[in-house]
Amino acid sequence: MHTVSPWSTTVQLDIENSALLLERKILDYSYQFYNTGDSFWIVVITPQNRKIAFRAAFGMNSCFEVVNLFDDGDTIVIALNSKLGSYEVRVDFPNTTKPLLHYTTTFTANVSLMIPFWPRDIIPLTEDGSVENTTGKIHMEQFGSRSGLIFASITKPATGSFFYFQNLTSLSEYCEATETESKNAVGGTWPEIGFQLPITDKLPLPSGKSFIISDAYVVLEAETIEETPAICEHFLNNLVNIYKAIPQSKIEYHDWPDIAQKSLTDLYHSKGAWTQTNGIPYLNAYLCDYETPSESMVQLAVLTPYKEYENWKGEKHPIYSDIISGLPAFYDPKINCINRWLPALADKLDQSEEQKKEMVMDSWYLHHPLMNLARLALDGEKTAKKLLLDSVEYVIKVAHHFKYVWPVFYNMETLETIKKETAPGAGGERDVAGAYAHLMLLVFKLTKEKRYLNEAKKAAKTLTALGINILYQANNTAFAAGALLELYKITQKKLYLDISYTCLTGLFKNIQLYDCKYGYGKNYTNFFSVFPLNDAPYTAAYEELEVYAALSEYFIQAKDVDILPSLRTLIPEFIKYAINRIAYYYPPMLPKEMLSEEVKTGEIQSDLWIPLEDLYNGWQQSGQVGQEVYGAGMAFGIVSRQYIKIDEDFLLFIDYPLTTPHKRGKSVAIHLDGDKDMSYNLKIIKLKGNKIQMKVFHENEILKPFMKNAKMHEYNISGFGLIKVQW
Template identity: 60%
Template sequence: MHTISPWAATVHADLENSAVIWEKEFQNYTFQVFNTGDSIWIVVTWPDKGKMAFRPAFGMNSCFEITNLFDDGQLLVINLQTRLGQYEVQISFPDDNAPLLHYTASFKTNQPLMIPFWPRDIIPLTQNGSVENTNGKIYMNQIGSRSGILFGSMTKPKTGSFFYFQNLGSMSDYCEATETSLAETVGGAWPEIGFKLPVLENKPLPSDRAYIISDAYVLFSADAVENEIQQTTQFLDNLAAVYRFLPHPEVQYHKWPEITENCLQDIFTNKGCWTQTKGIPYLNAYLCDYDTPAEIMVQLAILIPLNELKNWTCAETDPVYNDLLSGLDAFYDPKLKTLNRWLPQLKDDLDKSEEQKKEMVMDSWYLHHPLMNLARLALAGEKKAEELVLQSIEYAIKVAHHFNYQWPVFYKMDTLEVIKEETAPGKGGEKDVPGSYAHLMLLMYRLTNEKRYFNEAEKSVKKLIGKGFDIFYQANITAFSAGALLELYKITNKQEYLDLSYACLAGLFKNMQIWDCQYGYGKNYRNYFSIFPLNEAPYTAAYEEMEVYAALSEYLIQAESVEILPSLKILIPEFLKYAVSRLPYYYPTMLPEEMLSEDVKTGEIVKDLWIPLEDLYTGWEKSGQVGQEVYGAGLGFGVMTRQYHKVKDEDFLLFADYPLVNYKKSKNTVQFTVLGSAEFDCNFKILFNENSSKIKIDVLHNKKRIMPTAKSKILLEYKITGDSIVQIAW
């Protein structure tokens, strides 16, 4: 039996002693509304009679009086008043084919009001209505300012699962007016779970207008969740089912070709980006940080997008590219026979302020990351990269065997002594590293065609079985793991690998913010659908977001020939679309001065440089607290090469914020397939330069001619659906 608060202890009796004021049967579920005095409840009864109560409105120390009830069969509107103010509750069922409940509540106070307490809005019930004798499992809930999701099952009585999504963006006005935050508002402990409105202790809620205080979507299922694969798969399906009905903010188009030029100029010419050792230039990790030795990951983090940009433009190699490439040799340690994290000749300059800033200490994911990028460069034809990765790969395999494919957080490179075994007590090490190691091994398999690398990949991913949501340690590493597992599935046709790739993707979407924080500093930029780099990171991070964006774009392209979950054809393209819209706001040039931190952990911030901040906060915290990361400066190149498509022998560009595949050109015609779901649109543009000759262009969308939604001398804009074929003729 659970210990419960006074606000839960009386729910059973309150419901027993109250009359039903509204009832609806839908999808074999029964929905009843009760007024119990200080609470309005929606009691949901499953087909097998399990029950759960949802509280859209709380009257605080006053009782509700219903002033009007309107029901047109599609929408129920209940107007209420208490001694403190007026409420409006709306209830609807937006999906005709699924038991999806949507309720909202607004409150207008009679006078400025402090609110020192608010109860959570979900209480599970037994068939006779009692609270304390229920049991349940919570598979995930909101952490920090991620999506307001609560996903769980009622196990006593054995009822089924529920997926709760509080659309937190709707409460932005409330938080702006009261200087509160929506972080950590969806959670709780069984049986008192759900959303808890931020309480007010310093600044009152104004009486100027009605404020939304709840905007919840709840999807119900009678199916039991038996294992971690069902958890993660159902999570993705449920999220997509709810996402269909969420209000989505407008997507902003940014001129990425111009951003790319600005970034190139600032990387190449600003002295704060560079340091020299023995006459060789190396990129700093952070702007104006000259004290920390050069890192191998930083050099390759820029080399990879520069290589992509070089291939996209078909231009000659820039001298800086060659400088970075020639500097890689200095990171090779002939004793260990692998690349070192830090420039070995500057090892005495490490300040030892953090574990990884000590000589020979390696962060497990970090060993593989540079090797993956070297392998990618090698596959692109760079012989220097091929030499280095072949010289270093045996060390990575030795480490994998030593730790039996289950890596700690930190270890000594020379002795393999474990420095830090777990991320937190009882949580294990870096659980997604088996996936990144498999990704590295598959890159090596492609490079050499040696079967032993493929065998290594298969052995490693076995360690991901049973982890479910817990696979996620670092967002970009988990994204690479998802891609590796998809590749293994395509080679072997083993369903286990595809299911594990879904588990990786579920971990990513669990760590996203699928709401637009428009209060505090968050109102200065769109932050919808952003992803956090670590499970409990308080900010989103430029480089990790860029790599997740690139990895998920590749995942969708590689999955074109696979029958993946339909939910992923919604979620992945929508994430990519909003990433293209959001990512420019990492550049401080795009942000107001007042939201940039005065205190910087590493280096300096120069606002007018097109070098991204490492950290973006929403709400009331300032951004750039970590620093301006040079290694994230390839952000724009990655978008440029993925979303813009050149047309051979023509002076116009194509842009789409969904991935395009099957691109074909013949004479004056281009045809391609747009990935994604036919339920959602992407933005498609044809861009001309100022000197383009005037030509007439026709666009066929699924064989039907469509007209632009906007046009100018240099731009034609269209809305096209995913999962479609587009033909352009001129």
């Protein structure tokens, strides 16, 4: 039996003793409406005659009077009055082919109110008994600023599952007026779960103005879900059902080729981005951080996307030779592997953090620079190939020592574990096995030696034990998803595809699927952003770039695989919004008042096109960690993936994960194999020379631009079909 609060104890009896105001049937589900005094309830009756109640309005210290009830067959509107103010509950069913409920509640206070408490809005009911006797399993819930969702199964009585989503964009005006935040708004302890309106402790809710205080979507399922593959599939499918029903954020185009050029200029010429050791230039991790020794990860995090950009642009720049010349010095003969820190400066480590000690390795840091060396080696870079192959035996030795389950920190010489778990009982860096598998597959491509493929298989199988808590760091989880997809393509073993879906579930439950339009968050769009860690309070530039790049590649590699249809919606949509959003990591894109005056590492120069590490929602300033030099490859990675050079005079841009475009004569063909119901942006951009005189076809039907001027023609295109551009 569960302990419950007074706001839930009598819910079952209150509903049973109240008059039914209205009933609506959709598919096999019934939706009943009750006024129980201080609460207005929507009770859902499932096909198995089980019940779950949703509190659409709460009267606080007052009782409701129903003053109007309107039902036109599409929308139900209930007007409620109380001594404290007036409420309006609007209910609709956005998709009549699925049991999808949507209700929005607005409140207008008669007097300015402080709101010190608000009950949760979901209560499971019993046929004969009380709510404290119900049991259930919460599969996922909101943490911090992530999406306001809860996904759960009710196991007693066996009611089925539900996916609840609170559209927190709608709460922005409330948060702005009361200086509250929508963090951790959806969750709770069984059986009192769901959304809790942020309590006011600074400013009262103003009187006389209408505020949305709930905007909820609920998908109901008859099935009780237990196993990880089913949890992942249902989560992804339900997320798409909700996504297609909610209002989506406006798309904003940024001139990424121009940003890339500005970023390259500032990166190369800013003295704060560089330091020198033995006459060789090295990139700092953060702008003006001259105290921390150079890191191999930092050099390669910029060099690899820059190489992609150089290949795209067809022009060389001295930054490439400057960075590549310093890489061999990271090779440490004491371990026969490249080190995180420049060995020549190991005595300069200040030991201020656990990893800032000689020979202490943060597990994912061992693999990350080697992945980038492998990518460069596959592109023909000989220095990278030598360093990679000279280091890979050590990496395998470490994997065998830890049996493919890595701790957080270990000693690189002795392999002694220094820190085993991220938190008691939470395990180590869980997704490193996936990053290791990704690295082994890259080395397999390079060498064709099957032992690397076998290593990838062994590491990947250890991920099955982790369930939906697979994510440690988002970019590594994204690389793991791609590696597992590749293993599935090689072996045709569904196990690998299932684990791949688990990785993607870990990513998509770690996103912010709303726009924070209050506080400093209203200065930039943050819809569909992804957090770097499960508990990170901010989104981070470099991790977002790598997730974007990894999911782009995933989608390309999945073109011949029968992946879940939900992924053909979610991945291209993430790509579309990533291209839109991540320009706001650059300080020149932001008002100076939202930049932190205190910086943990280095300093911020707000005129430089070098990204901030950290963007916060709401009332916190951004850039608290520093200006992230190792994130400076962001624009390089986007330009090389989203722009096609037609000739010297024109560019083609599309905010969709591009498979290899097929150029033939004076035409280019692009195959889109996503969701036909979603739309994307295609732009023909004039650089110089002649007028834009091109035709765009979708499945042989000519498209008209929705906007055109002398410099750009813009088209909306479906997420599925063949696009052809002719000139």
